[in-house]
Each structure stands twice: as C-alpha cells, then as structure tokens.
Amino acid sequence: MFRFYLQPRGPSMKTLRTLAAFTLIAILPFSAATAQGRGGGRGGRGGDAGAPAFPTDDPIIKHIWALGMDSSQVWNLAQPFLDSIGPRLHGTPGIKSAHDWIVGIYGKWGISAKNEQYGTWMGWKRGISYAYLTKPRLHVLEATALAMSAPTKGEVTGSVAIFPDVADAAAFQRWLPSVRGKFVAISPAQPTCRPNDEWQSTALPETFQKMDEQRTRDLAAFSARLDRAGFPGAGRARNRPLGDALTKAGAAGVLVGNWNRGWGVDVISQSFSETIAVVDLSCEDYGLVYRLADRNQNPELKVRVDAEYQGDVPVYNTIATIPGEKANEYVLLSAHFDSWDAGTGATDNGTGTLTMLEAMRILKTVYPRPKRTIIVGHWSGEEWGLNGSRAWAADHPEVVKGLHAQFNQDNGTGRVINMSGAGLLTSASYIGNWFAHLPSTFMSQVNLSFPGTPATGGTDNASFDCYGAPGFGLGSLGWDYGTYTHHTNRDTFDKIIFDELKGNATLTAMLAYLASEDPVFMPRTKRVLPSGRGNAGGPPGDWQECVKALRAWADNNR
Numbered sequence: 417m418f419r420f421y422l423q424p425r426g427p428s429m430k431t432l433r434t435l436a437a438f439t440l441i442a443i444l445p446f447s448a449a450t451a452q453g454r455g456g457g458r459g460g461r462g463g464d465a466g467a468p469a470f471p472t473d474d475p476i477i478k479h480i481w482a483l484g485m486d487s488s489q490v491w492n493l494a495q496p497f498l499d500s501i502g503p504r505l506h507g508t509p510g511i512k513s514a515h516d517w518i519v520g521i522y523g524k525w526g527i528s529a530k531n532e533q534y535g536t537w538m539g540w541k542r543g544i545s546y547a548y549l550t551k552p553r554l555h556v557l558e559a560t561a562l563a564m565s566a567p568t569k570g571e572v573t574g575s576v577a578i579f580p581d582v583a584d585a586a587a588f589q590r591w592l593p594s595v596r597g598k599f600v601a602i603s604p605a606q607p608t609c610r611p612n613d614e615w616q617s618t619a620l621p622e623t624f625q626k627m628d629e630q631r632t633r634d635l636a637a638f639s640a641r642l643d644r645a646g647f648p649g650a651g652r653a654r655n656r657p658l659g660d661a662l663t664k665a666g667a668a669g670v671l672v673g674n675w676n677r678g679w680g681v682d683v684i685s686q687s688f689s690e691t692i693a694v695v696d697l698s699c700e701d702y703g704l705v706y707r708l709a710d711r712n713q714n715p716e717l718k719v720r721v722d723a724e725y726q727g728d729v730p731v732y733n734t735i736a737t738i739p740g741e742k743a744n745e746y747v748l749l750s751a752h753f754d755s756w757d758a759g760t761g762a763t764d765n766g767t768g769t770l771t772m773l774e775a776m777r778i779l780k781t782v783y784p785r786p787k788r789t790i791i792v793g794h795w796s797g798e799e800w801g802l803n804g805s806r807a808w809a810a811d812h813p814e815v816v817k818g819l820h821a822q823f824n825q826d827n828g829t830g831r832v833i834n835m836s837g838a839g840l841l842t843s844a845s846y847i848g849n850w851f852a853h854l855p856s857t858f859m860s861q862v863n864l865s866f867p868g869t870p871a872t873g874g875t876d877n878a879s880f881d882c883y884g885a886p887g888f889g890l891g892s893l894g895w896d897y898g899t900y901t902h903h904t905n906r907d908t909f910d911k912i913i914f915d916e917l918k919g920n921a922t923l924t925a926m927l928a929y930l931a932s933e934d935p936v937f938m939p940r941t942k943r944v945l946p947s948g949r950g951n952a953g954g955p956p957g958d959w960q961e962c963v964k965a966l967r968a969w970a971d972n973n974r
C-alpha cells in the first residue's frame with residue numbers, strides 16, 4: 417500500500433545545497449566543504465561511478481560506503497528471502513516463516529531481534545488452484561485465486577454467467593437462482609490487453625482515442641449494472657453483500673479480471689468474500705471466457721481452488737535493536753514486512769525490508785556502539801491498514817517520545833530520489849546537515865523538500881507522524897511500480913534493480929549513523945498545515961489524528 421503525498425513547493429534544490437553547505441562550513445574547514453555537491457540533478461548519478469566525492473574525511477561514512485557498495489549482501493539476502501521463503505501474506509504460515517528467517521539472520525550477525533506479537537488475524541493457507549476452459553475447446557486458463565479466497569468444493573465443472581444487465585434489484589433477485597452451479601463473471605471485459613503506452617506510440621491518435629473512450633463507457637456501464645442490481649458503491653461495501661448473495665444462490669465461484677493495464681499483469685489482493693471462491697483470470701483469458709459467454713458459445717470451466725482457513729493466528733512485528741549510549745533516544749529504520757502473495761512481494765516491500773536489513777548489517781559492523789539506540793521495525797499487516805506499525809507505536813510510547821528520526825521505505829526498488837521534512841519546522845537544519853555529510857552520489861540524487869507535510873496514510877511513517885514524531889519517508893524512483901509490481905502477480909525477484917537497492921541500503925545506513933550522532937534532539941515544532949492536509953476537511957493546522965490499530969480479524973472492515 418502506498419500513495420505519494422503532494423508537497424507544497426519548498427525551497428529549491430539550490431537553496432538546500434546552500435543550506436547543506438552552510439551547515440557543513442560551520443563544522444568543517446573550508447577546503448573540505450567545497451569538495452561536496454558535485455553531480456547531476458534530480459535522480460542523477462553524481463561523480464564517477466564507484467568513486468564518489470566525500471565531503472568530509474569521516475572514516476565511518478567511508479567504511480559504510482565500502483561495505484554497502486563494494487561488498488553488498490543484498491543479492492545474497494534477497495535470493496533465499498524471496499525465492500525460498502516467498503510471499504508474506506498477513507496471517508499465513510509464509511509470513512511466520514519469514515519472521516523466523518529474519519530473526520535468524522540478525523542472530524547470525526550478533527544483533528538482538530525478536531518477533532513481538534501484537535494481535536491475531538484470520539489464518540489462511542493457499543493451496544493449489546487451476547482453471548481450464550473445457551468447452552467449446554480445451555484451454556488452460558491463467559488463473560489465480562485472490563488472497564483469503566474461500567476454496568471450491570474440490571474440482572468443480574460449471575458454465576459461465578455474466579453479471580446481468582437488469583432494470584433493478586427485484587429483477588436481479590429474479591435472475592439470481594439461475595447462477596446455481598455456475599461461475600459468475602463480475603468484471604467487464606477489456607477491449608484490449610495492450611498497454612496504453614503501446615497504443616499511444618503506435619496507433620493513429622484517433623484510433624487510440626476511440627478505443628479509450630469506448631473502454632471508459634464500457635467500464636462505467638458495467639459498474640452501473642451492479643448499482644442497479646442492488647450493489648452500489650465500491651470495494652468491500654459492494655462486494656461483500658454480492659459475495660454473500662452469490663454464495664446463497666449456490667454459485668460455483670466468482671470470476672474477476674483485475675488487469676492492471678500492463679503486459680500480463682493483474683492485481684491479486686484481498687478477496688471480497690470468505691464464503692465463495694474468487695478467481696482472477698488474466699486479461700486475455702477473462703476476455704476469452706466473457707466473449708464466449710456473451711455470444712452464447714456456452715463456455716464450460718473446470719476450476720479447483722484449495723485453501724484453508726486456520727482460525728485466529730498470532731501476528732507479529734520483527735524488531736531488532738543495536739543499543740545506544742542514550743538509551744531513551746532512538747533512530748528507527750522501518751519497512752513493512754507483509755506482502756500480497758501472487759508474486760513474492762519483491763518490491764512491495766521486499767526491497768524496503770532488504771534496505772533496512774542490509775543497513776543493520778553495515779551498522780553493526782561499522783558503528784556497533786551508536787549514540788542513540790538504533791531499532792529496525794519489520795511491520796506486518798501494513799497492507800490491511802498499517803496494523804503492525806500502528807500497534808507498535810501505541811505499545812511503545814517511550815520510543816515515539818524519544819524518536820529522533822524514522823526512515824521508512826515502501827515504494828519499490830528504485831533509488832531514493834526524494835525526502836521531506838514531514839511537516840516539522842526544524843527538520844531542514846537536521847536533514848540538511850546529514851546530506852552535507854553524504855557522498856556526492858547520494859547528495860545529488862535526492863530532492864529534499866521542507867518542511868513538507870506529515871504522511872497521512874499509505875505507509876508506516878504515517879503511524880509515527882500522527883504523533884508529531886519525525887517519521888521520514890525515503891521516496892524511490894518508480895520503475896513502473898504502479899503498473900507492474902505494486903500488489904501484482906509480477907512482483908518477483910527479477911524486478912529488483914540491485915545496484916539501486918544497494919545504494920538505498922548504504923544511504924540508509926549513513927542517515928541512521930548521522931542521525932544517531934546529532935548533538936541535539938529533534939524538536940517537534942509542527943508547521944501550520946494547509947487546509948485539507950490533516951484530518952479530511954479539517955481546518956488549516958489540523959494534524960492527522962492517530963488511528964487505532966486493527967489487532968483482530970473481527971475488526972477488519974476492508
């Protein structure tokens with residue numbers, strides 16, 4: 417889960433460089449200060465590859481660089497983590513194995529780590545699933561059960577019914593008994609499975625426009641079908657009653673087409689029903705089945721979904737700690753640990769997890785006795801509403817109070833290119849100072865904005881920003897995250913850009929070190945927020961309130 421938050425226009429990069437240089441000059445001889453700041457613009461690579469300009473002679477910064485960039489372990493950590501342990505869906509045996517694996521890794525490095533239970537969730541175990549078209553011809557369908565889907569009753573054979581175009585809810589109720597034993601298709605078919613960028617680069621402009629307008633009309637018309645049938649709204653509010661109605665009427669299963677507008681990519685996230693099997697078909701296969709049914713060519717499917725509900729199971733955050741001299745002040749590394757499970761959650765949020773894990777390895781070697789205690793939080797339940805981080809912040813008020821800086825990363829594999837001051841007025845002088853100590857490579861690639869605004873949702877720094885604590889997000893370059901990997905069946909190991917991942921781990925280790933060394937604790941002076949930036953519709957300056965964590969499946973309303 418993630419969304420970008422808009423920044424009001426802050427000081428320009430030039431201003432920030434000046435600020436950084438100014439801060440640096442206050443600390444260092446002039447000759448050292450003038451060495452910094454080479455390199456390209458936003459997202460660029462500064463200096464010579466592999467040989468950055470270091471603005472200071474700080475041996476720890478140089479040692480972090482050597483360990484992170486020249487003897488990186490991110491590939492060796494990522495491979496067993498993503499290929500062997502695999503996806504980490506909240507409440508599954510998979511995420512429990514992953515928690516145990518990462519605690520074991522920290523143990524080998526001599527870092528104390530533990531799994532802290534904060535609640536329970538509905539246990540679920542994915543089994544095998546498959547779907548064939550058996551009539552009018554044999555075809556193996558590219559099919560994936562949604563996460564937490566109910567199982568089918570073994571292998572089920574049935575025909576296909578398209579959600580009907582009825583006048584009203586009464587007409588739908590009259591139609592409903594006809595679904596007994598059938599698979600009900602509840603998504604519109606796509607007119608094309610080619611991504612828009614191909615249409616735009618290849619088609620005549622008017623051809624693309626015609627297709628795009630037709631598609632928009634078709635989608636709206638299908639949504640209106642559901643409204644008229646008595647299932648208005650969207651998401652869970654619409655789908656839950658629909659799932660219940662289809663279950664009660666004896667449907668064999670539900671077919672959806674969650675195409676994400678890229679080649680071969682579907683979003684596979686939470687099923688809307690725990691009473692009926694819900695299966696996603698690829699864009700191509702959903703369209704095939706839909707057209708056959710729509711044109712009365714009588715498609716028949718053979719479908720099997722195995723899945724097991726396991727009752728309430730404990731859920732955890734993994735917390736690892738390098739104790740500091742100032743025992744009551746903290747630097748927090750942060751990335752959610754859970755994922756969706758059709759891919760392996762490689763970029764959401766395997767890469768954030770690996771960034772923090774590798775940063776801890778580096779810090780333990782280079783900086784084993786920090787000034788402030790360095791904690792890493794591998795949160796679970798983020799995809800269900802920041803559950804793990806919200807619970808942990810509520811359970812550890814001493815850390816929220818003593819939090820000097822949190823660094824959270826959760827938007828894919830790309831190099832970090834932006835960071836904001838989370839709405840804290842004095843954050844510029846702290847962050848500016850850290851960046852003045854970074855090698856040119858990092859200094860030139862990150863666009864800083866101050867004071868920025870606090871995160872209000874989307875990912876785990878929001879769970880700390882709501883307390884007015886300094887929770888900073890490390891914003892990454894996209895690499896088509898939104899289309900190809902975010903919550904999709906294609907979020908796998910091969911999508912990781914390892915050079916950028918190792919840079920992010922190195923940068924994070926440097927920021928943690930520099931934050932730990934700051935002589936003065938980060939003040940909590942909040943900016944006045946523009947209207948609508950805090951609580952929705954609230955007056956200017958209204959800071960987002962903290963939200964109570966979901967600690968049990970019974971509280972889940974998603």
Ligand SMILES: [Zn+2]
Pocket residue numbers: 417418752764765798826827875
């Ligand atoms: Zn995420």
